Amino acid sequence: MPPTTPEDLLNSVVAKYGTYVNPGLARLLSFAGYGVEMKAEGCYIWDHEGRKFLDCLGGYGVFSLGHRHPKVVEAAKQALDTMPLGSKVFFSKSLADLAERLAKLAPGDLNYSFFCNSGTEAVEGALKVAKAFEGRPKVIATYGGYHGKTIGALSATGREKYREPFYPLVPEFEHVEFNDLSAAKAAIDDRTAAFIVETVQGEGGIILADDDYLKGLRSLCDQTGALLIVDEVQTGFGRTGRMFGIDRSGIVPDIITFAKALSGGVIPIGAFMGTPRVWENAFGKNPLIHTSTFGGNPLACATALAALDVIESENLVENSRARGEQMKSGLQNVAQAHTDLIAAVRGEGLMIGVEFTMDDVAELCIAQMVKRGVVAAYTLNNRRVIRFEPPLTINAAQVDTAVTVFAEAIAETASLLSAVIGAEN
Numbered sequence: 001m002p003p004t005t006p007e008d009l010l011n012s013v014v015a016k017y018g019t020y021v022n023p024g025l026a027r028l029l030s031f032a033g034y035g036v037e038m039k040a041e042g043c044y045i046w047d048h049e050g051r052k053f054l055d056c057l058g059g060y061g062v063f064s065l066g067h068r069h070p071k072v073v074e075a076a077k078q079a080l081d082t083m084p085l086g087s088k089v090f091f092s093k094s095l096a097d098l099a100e101r102l103a104k105l106a107p108g109d110l111n112y113s114f115f116c117n118s119g120t121e122a123v124e125g126a127l128k129v130a131k132a133f134e135g136r137p138k139v140i141a142t143y144g145g146y147h148g149k150t151i152g153a154l155s156a157t158g159r160e161k162y163r164e165p166f167y168p169l170v171p172e173f174e175h176v177e178f179n180d181l182s183a184a185k186a187a188i189d190d191r192t193a194a195f196i197v198e199t200v201q202g203e204g205g206i207i208l209a210d211d212d213y214l215k216g217l218r219s220l221c222d223q224t225g226a227l228l229i230v231d232e233v234q235t236g237f238g239r240t241g242r243m244f245g246i247d248r249s250g251i252v253p254d255i256i257t258f259a260k261a262l263s264g265g266v267i268p269i270g271a272f273m274g275t276p277r278v279w280e281n282a283f284g285k286n287p288l289i290h291t292s293t294f295g296g297n298p299l300a301c302a303t304a305l306a307a308l309d310v311i312e313s314e315n316l317v318e319n320s321r322a323r324g325e326q327m328k329s330g331l332q333n334v335a336q337a338h339t340d341l342i343a344a345v346r347g348e349g350l351m352i353g354v355e356f357t358m359d360d361v362a363e364l365c366i367a368q369m370v371k372r373g374v375v376a377a378y379t380l381n382n383r384r385v386i387r388f389e390p391p392l393t394i395n396a397a398q399v400d401t402a403v404t405v406f407a408e409a410i411a412e413t414a415s416l417l418s419a420v421i422g423a424e425n
């Protein structure tokens, strides 16, 4: 029988997750208080009870343009009506246009693009191209870094919890402390194919790379002939208040990866870009050395082009910076009233993290935020940090709402905790 009431609907979906999808995930989402998502528009998501939620997670950075931006949806519809998936043997205009567009946006001589379908695939491709460059075996990555969960990307991801069950991973991957240039210097040598790093460790807990660190990595790589891969899967396209995370330091990597926001929040796409000398070494002898059946399909490329148009025409990079400052200072004010629970508020643009002083506070606070109609989540590699990554289209009033709800949620969490601690004593 099809479910009749909202409660029946929720119970039946949760039961199917328990039986057919992932029982642990069913418990995790239920604990946070999430129901079933039914539709979304702009900065809002509606659940099975018709409740409206302000999206302050933004799909981990996917929904930079909000949900279902009409111009992106229109581009997708046009592609559906003409040719959504390509033959792979004809030339594709939308793929060529998107590659040209990205080359004009990206810094330096990052001119070439390869298109895939997700962030982890972008990292896989980047690692392969780097290894092909001079045939060197070693890759250096950072603790706390997040690069995806397929075997190659996971070999670079810096959290034991995700890695340990899958040992041995790809050989000759080494991890060093993030933001520690002398550790990088000690690790990079003439057997190093690449150093891979984020400009802001998103899943690591919204930790910014120092400008001097990124500049130092650039010169260490130049000295040793290693390639510098910057993973902008989450930071790319305005998230940090600049078009790209690397724009703050002004360095140009040899390879850069994108995904999340490039989708326009409508059709999945990933990409990695490289310089002519990187591409010549990787694809020069064999243009089919790395391929993807679905990667670069016209549907995804057309929507990505529309998304880039919207980012420019609606000044979303500027909005990210302005609303980001508003949100960060609002959250900092809240933090001042809860110095026992909140250790730090940090970030740039609309990529802001609130770090708690103890474990489990983030989880409790998230549940209180969800109860009050704000979607939030902690960072995957650091559960003490709640991330605020709303759509870059968010307005000042919506930012105020998010901050107010966070203030209420942390106050409620504090009183719940003191009740528990009081009862224990």
Ligand SMILES: *Cc1c(COP(=O)(O)O)cnc(C)c1O
Pocket (backbone or CB within 6 Å): 060, 118, 119, 120, 121, 123, 146, 147, 148, 149, 198, 202, 203, 231, 232, 233, 234, 235, 259, 260
């Ligand atoms: C999300 C993310 C990935 C992985 O992307 P998926 O699409 O989930 O595979 C890789 N790198 C960074 C920096 C990310 O934030």
